[in-house]
Structures are given as C-alpha cells and as structure tokens.
Amino acid sequence: MIAFILRRLLQSIAVLLAVGLVAFSLxxxxxxxxxAMVGQDTTMEQREELRTKLGLNDPAPxxxxxxxxxxxxxxxxxxxxTSEPVGRLIVERMPAxxxxxxxxxxxxxxxGVPMGVYTGLYPKHWSSRLLQAVSLIGISxxxxxxxxxxxxxxxxxxxxxxxxxxxQTVQIGWWTTNFLTISGLKALILPSITLGLFQLTLLMxxxxxxxxxxxxxxxxxxxxxxxxxxxxxxxxxxxxxxLVPVITVTGLQLGALIAFAIxxxxxxxxxxxxxxxxxxxxxxxxxxxxxxxxxIGLLFVLINLTVDLLYFAVDPRLRSQTGGxxxxxx
Amino acid sequence: xxxxxxxxxxxxxxACAGFGMTSLAEAKTFKWANSGDVSSMDxxxxxxxxxxxxxxxxxxxxxxxxxxxxLEPALATKWGQTDxxxxxxxxxxxxxxxxxxxLTADDVVFSLNRANGPGSNMQSNFVSVKEIKKDGxxxxxxxxKYPDPLLADKWAALGMMSKAWAEKNNAQNSADMTxxxxxxxxxxxxxxxxxxxxxxxxxxxxxxxPNPNWWDKPEHNLTEVIFAPVANxxxxxxxxxxxxxxxxxxxxxxDTETLKKDANIKVMEGPETRVVYLGMDxxxxxxxxxxxxxxxxxxxxxxxEAIHRSIDVDAIKRTVxxxxxxxxxxxxxxxxxxxxxxLDKRPALLKPEEAKKMxxxxxxxxxxxxxxxxxxxxxxxxxxxxxxxxxxxxxxGVKVTLKAQTRNLYFAKILRKxxxxxxxxxFYMLGWSPAQTYDVHNVxxxxxxxxxxxxxxxxxxxxxxxxxxxxxxxxxxxxxxDKAKRDAEIAEATKLYVDDFAYIPLHQQALVWAARxxxxxxxxxxxxFPLRFVNVK
Numbered sequence: 001m002i003a004f005i006l007r008r009l010l011q012s013i014a015v016l017l018a019v020g021l022v023a024f025s026l027x028x029x030x031x032x033x034x035x036a037m038v039g040q041d042t043t044m045e046q047r048e049e050l051r052t053k054l055g056l057n058d059p060a061p062x063x064x065x066x067x068x069x070x071x072x073x074x075x076x077x078x079x080x081x082t083s084e085p086v087g088r089l090i091v092e093r094m095p096a097x098x099x100x101x102x103x104x105x106x107x108x109x110x111x112g113v114p115m116g117v118y119t120g121l122y123p124k125h126w127s128s129r130l131l132q133a134v135s136l137i138g139i140s141x142x143x144x145x146x147x148x149x150x151x152x153x154x155x156x157x158x159x160x161x162x163x164x165x166x167x168q169t170v171q172i173g174w175w176t177t178n179f180l181t182i183s184g185l186k187a188l189i190l191p192s193i194t195l196g197l198f199q200l201t202l203l204m205x206x207x208x209x210x211x212x213x214x215x216x217x218x219x220x221x222x223x224x225x226x227x228x229x230x231x232x233x234x235x236x237x238x239x240x241x242x243l244v245p246v247i248t249v250t251g252l253q254l255g256a257l258i259a260f261a262i263x264x265x266x267x268x269x270x271x272x273x274x275x276x277x278x279x280x281x282x283x284x285x286x287x288x289x290x291x292x293x294x295x296i297g298l299l300f301v302l303i304n305l306t307v308d309l310l311y312f313a314v315d316p317r318l319r320s321q322t323g324g325x326x327x328x329x330x
Numbered sequence: 331x332x333x334x335x336x337x338x339x340x341x342x343x344x345a346c347a348g349f350g351m352t353s354l355a356e357a358k359t360f361k362w363a364n365s366g367d368v369s370s371m372d373x374x375x376x377x378x379x380x381x382x383x384x385x386x387x388x389x390x391x392x393x394x395x396x397x398x399x400x401l402e403p404a405l406a407t408k409w410g411q412t413d414x415x416x417x418x419x420x421x422x423x424x425x426x427x428x429x430x431x432x433l434t435a436d437d438v439v440f441s442l443n444r445a446n447g448p449g450s451n452m453q454s455n456f457v458s459v460k461e462i463k464k465d466g467x468x469x470x471x472x473x474x475k476y477p478d479p480l481l482a483d484k485w486a487a488l489g490m491m492s493k494a495w496a497e498k499n500n501a502q503n504s505a506d507m508t509x510x511x512x513x514x515x516x517x518x519x520x521x522x523x524x525x526x527x528x529x530x531x532x533x534x535x536x537x538x539x540p541n542p543n544w545w546d547k548p549e550h551n552l553t554e555v556i557f558a559p560v561a562n563x564x565x566x567x568x569x570x571x572x573x574x575x576x577x578x579x580x581x582x583x584x585d586t587e588t589l590k591k592d593a594n595i596k597v598m599e600g601p602e603t604r605v606v607y608l609g610m611d612x613x614x615x616x617x618x619x620x621x622x623x624x625x626x627x628x629x630x631x632x633x634x635e636a637i638h639r640s641i642d643v644d645a646i647k648r649t650v651x652x653x654x655x656x657x658x659x660x661x662x663x664x665x666x667x668x669x670x671x672x673l674d675k676r677p678a679l680l681k682p683e684e685a686k687k688m689x690x691x692x693x694x695x696x697x698x699x700x701x702x703x704x705x706x707x708x709x710x711x712x713x714x715x716x717x718x719x720x721x722x723x724x725x726x727g728v729k730v731t732l733k734a735q736t737r738n739l740y741f742a743k744i745l746r747k748x749x750x751x752x753x754x755x756x757f758y759m760l761g762w763s764p765a766q767t768y769d770v771h772n773v774x775x776x777x778x779x780x781x782x783x784x785x786x787x788x789x790x791x792x793x794x795x796x797x798x799x800x801x802x803x804x805x806x807x808x809x810x811x812d813k814a815k816r817d818a819e820i821a822e823a824t825k826l827y828v829d830d831f832a833y834i835p836l837h838q839q840a841l842v843w844a845a846r847x848x849x850x851x852x853x854x855x856x857x858x859f860p861l862r863f864v865n866v867k
Contacts, residue, residue: 032741040377085511
C-alpha cells in the first residue's frame, strides 16, 4: 500500500515537471511581456535591459529551471502586470474560487440528485420527460451564454441579484468569505448556477440511470414484498446503492469546477484565480501563468491520486496485485 | 389635539421633503467599471494612460491639465524658466497630504527623483534633466542639459508623493521586478489629491473617498467612489443597464447603438488624441514579404501616393467603425500642441484606373504583392480596418497578405530592434498619442525622424522614413523657446511629411463612454477620466 502511494507520488512529480516544461516552452507563443510592461516612449535600450534583467532572453529550459529553483524556496517572483508577489496574488484569489466551486457543487448535488431520483422513479411521467429535455439545454448551451442570460433576466430586468462581483465580503484571517453577508450570498447565486448547471445535468442523468438499474433488482422486489413504505425503499435502499458512483463523480467534478471556473469567473467578474489567469494570459504575465498552471496540475494530480486510492480501497483485486508476494507472478 | 386631513398631508409632505433633503446630502456613491484593473497604486509603476489618470485622483501633479487639456497650476502656483536651462517651480503653500503632513519642496524633489529612479517607468520624462534641487522650503529648481521648453508639459502627469510616508514604509523606489518583495506603494497611496484611497482589493475593487482638506474647491459632489474591473464587455453593459454601475469607460462599438436607445443611459463620444496610421518599409533595399525583387516599391513616393489615395477612410468610418472615427491626414490630433488644421486635408481619392496608371508609371504595371502586419486586440477594430485596406488595395492591383495577431506578438515583430535595425515588417498599423507632452515634437522625434542610435531619435519609425530637412527642423523645434518661430518650424516639417506621403494616417478612434442619465462628467480627449468633475444628480 505505502509502496503504491510512493510510486504514485513519484509519477505525480514527473507529471508536474512535464506540465511545467511544456508550459515554459509555450510561453514564447503568448508574446513579449515587455511591450505590455513599458510605456510607448520607452527606448529600445531600456526594453532590452529589462528583458535581460528578467531573464526573458534565456532558452525555455533554463527559464524553467530558474523558476523551479526559486519555487522550491517558495519564491514565485513578482507579477509582471501588478508587481505583486505571485504567491500572495494566488492565495488572495483562491477563497473566491473555492467558495464558488463549493456552492456550484452543492447546487449540482442537491438539485441534481433529487431530480435524478424523480426521473428514475417515474421515467414515463411527462414531468420527467420535461426535466430530461430541459437538462439537455443545460448541457448544450455554452457557459458564457447561460451566464449572460441569467444576468439579463435576474439583474437587468428583475433587479433581484447583482450583475457581477462578489458583493460585500468578510475577512477571516487571510480568507475572504461571501457566506457572512446578505449581498455576498446574493452575489453567489447566479455564478453558482452558471458553473453548476453542467454538473447538475451530469449528476441527474447518472442518478437516473443508476436508479432505473437498481429498481429492477431483486432486493427491491423483496423489499416491496415485505411491505416497506415507498419512501423507505426509494431512499433507504435504492438511492443508497446508487451513491457510490455519484460520490466518485462529484469528487472528480469538484476538481474540474475549480480548474474550469475560468469562463464563469470572467462573465461575472468574479475575482478568483481563473480570472487572474485570463488577465495574465492577455498580459503575457509569465510568473503568474506558470504558478497557476502548476497549481492546477497539482490539483489534478492529487485528485487522481485520491481516486486511485479509492479504487484501491474498493477493488480487492488491485490490493492483491500490489506489494504482495503474488507480484512475482508478473 | 387632533390633526385634520389637510394638516396630516402637510406634515407628511414636510417629512418627505426633509427625508429627501437628507438623502440628497448623504451618500453620493459613484460606481464605475473598466475592462481592466489599475495595475498598481504606484503613480510611476507604468507609463500607461489608465494607471496615470486613475492615480492622479489620489496624487496631484505640480501642474495639471484642465478639461481642454490646457496646463493650469496645481501643486505649483508658478513655474517658468529663469534661463534656457533652468526651471523653477513654486510650491503651493498650505497643501496637506492625506495624513495631514504638509507638502514641501523636499517631497517634490523626492517624488521627481523617485519617478526618475530604479523601478520607475517614467524615466523618459527626465532625459533632459541634469539636476533637481530645492531652493528654500517652497521652491524647486531644475537644471537641464540643454534647453527643454516642454519640461512642464512632460511633468503634468507626475503625481507628488509624501517623502516621509515612502521612507517610513520602505517604498523610496518603485517595485523592483527582479525581487520577490512586495512594495508598499503598490497597494497603498499617500498624495495630496482630491480623493484618498480607502480600500484596495487588486482585481476586485478599489474604493476612494473625497479628501476633505483638499487645497482646491471640489467641483464634484461625491462621497464615495467604487471602481471595479469587469473584463467581459457584455457583463459591463448589463451592469450599467441594471444600475449596478453608474459609468463604464470602454463601450464596445457593437453595443453603442443599443445603449443609445436606453432611456436611462447616455452615451458620450469624442475623438481621442491617438492617431491610428499605416506605415511602410522605406528602408530596406528589398521588401521582406513581396514578389518584387531587387527594389523596394515603397521607396518610390508615387507608389506611396497611389496607395495613400486609394484608401477610403470615410468608407472605413462608415462601415468598419460604425461612424466612430474621425478621419485625418496628420499624425497628430486636434488638442495636441502643433496640430495644423489647414494642413489636415486628405488628398482626393483616386479612381482605381488612375491609381493603376500611377503604379504602372512607377514601374509596376501589374501591381505587386506585399505582406501586411496588424494587431487584433490593440486598437478599435484594428484587424477589420486592415482587412478593409486589403480589399481597397486589391482594386488597384496591390495584393496584400494580411497577418493579424495579438499585440504582444505583434509589437515584438514589427518594432525596431535594440540596435535600431528595422523590425520584421513591410506594411503595418500603429497608433500613437504624444501622451507625455501633448506636443507634436514627440511625434516627430519618435515616429518621423530618421532612426539614429546615437541621438535616440526615430525609435518607433518602424518603416525608416528619412528626410534630412525634416530631421533638422525637428531638432530645432525641440529647443526653440520662441513660440512664433517654433510654430513656423512645425508647419514646415508637417508639410514635408504630408507631401512625402511618409505615413498613411487613418483616423482618431472615438472614445465611447456610457453613463447613467443622472451622472455629469467631463470626457477629455486624452482618454483620462478625472473624478474631480463627476456629479451625481
């Protein structure tokens, strides 16, 4: 088991190194940050001096190594755009993204699962068919369009919710939270729906098909024969047995929510790491892009590791194959 | 006693009126948005219009620009030259920084040296400066290496910072990009300006409040200003319509018409001081991307004229720009010192046959092929303008291959190299505004004079146009202190580049701002947005 985790971690490091190297060799294609950093009247000599000072003339592998050796000491450099330390920029933006992703996941879970149960129990009912059809829209409309439509309806016409931003936030240590003010909570609603809609559809369809499957099994029939209430059968027995894949998918999708909140954050001017990344790309802000890409790489590596460990726990065959004396058979 | 109905109504009316009065005198919060954030609170962090003008709400300059971009006294009550190479600035007495400490000559000397120091991006304002020192507590004396009549104009953008505050917080210099240290002045501010920084959340919002002890009489009635960056244009427009913001700085051309139809919103359009123009490589003996070998067609003035007179800027205004451009034939815009109104007339358009004949006479009976470079995210509709030019030139037999790309790649490709050797382009688009001096000399020096490594002239003359007569005139006007003589030199030099068809000026793009109907504001042509003129009704 420990050998398995260690091997996995080593592989993860290799993956991160590869991500970093690819990122650095791609940065030359996002353009020259110097032109964005200096004013139009800056002389060519001053531009070149700055370029040399920042090490932008060095080949990509050397820039990458320098970045690595600095990063290992916790030094991610200063943002070319705002001259602030990159580590601090990202840490400051992280709570906004995490809270948004968390709310979107909750929304997907608490709306998607009941919808899935309902459509699974009554597959032929007209309202199930309607939910199915509507969920198709959720999966086929692009995020930015859904976001703009929601803003149009709830902010421009109805004036119920704010059109952008985080509203009032409360600072607790280094963490800023939306959860403690009315305006903060209101600001969360539209972006969470926008971000969670796709996951909601996914969960609903997953739960539905699992429910259909489970409802056909013998133990449900026996439960009915025993005269249990519908409620006990549907939620106590059927839903419980569908939850294993649902939990796995939700966990995996949480990573995707954090990494792909970029579009939602841009539409709602949500001050999270996704928006930071977009601004950095436009500016060729290499230190921020590098740190962000590695962070997201790390996130996915960790998620995959967790999933592997989960499989390890779930699947006894995997356990017997690693570490044990039967390894010799390979 | 009992109230009768009439008395009750009257009381209610008084109560309402009273309530209305207090709410009028109370919060006048002004919320506005722009596509990007101010990158720093440090007034010298970047020579960029948005940063400079945003921070000028907090940091007063020595001399500021009024609504019509004319200079007027700010922190300096009097300034001038005692001899051709000596300037003096008399500091306004009784001015206080936001922390209550008084402004003295020490702060001014410190600020000017900081703006010329390491980490600052304002150093190009100090090329002529030899020494800055104080003369008593309320006067600063500047000696220059050579006569520099534009020194005061250049410094109109420089905010004055508290010396004691900067030293206390270890922010004597602007942020050093090679270190991993936060600079205090990046997020905090200490000036004498009409507004004080209350809260700074980079990338989210910046809150300003009025300075109750400002030295000047406020023309605004604001009690709070909230600025938020909103990158997505559709969200910005929706927020304006919803009333979540009162004003947006950059309106996409496509949204202008719909906004005009909204009864709660007014759209303000005015010409910007930046001129968008096309340039041609007149330097290389052979063009980089062309089928003409052994010679460079752009070196021939007649070819340049044929191309110039085949580009219909009015059609570009009508179609591509949706009316939001101001066609021009000069490299500077109205509002800039040295703009020659009577020379700003585009020569008549040529019919395609006439242009083809001119090209044939010049030795290109079948036209020629050339590559063109264009940014696609720098100026309003930049790529579409280039596409229109490609179509117009196709009619006269000049086959243009367009390469449009993002600005950071584009500028790296077309601008001259460190040693001032030409960039990799044959035909390109640029925009320029003499944002430092608001004077035409900057345009001559940067764009039109012959590139010269020793004198640092012509750094952005990407096409390498060269006219020794014009070079001499531009050098003269740089140090000419007699206004009449200087104007004559400007007129002569302007005529030279116009007659040479050195560049193809296209237009000034329109500044388009939108605000709620209850907002009064001033829109200066340099695309600055001074909060000190904003009123909420």
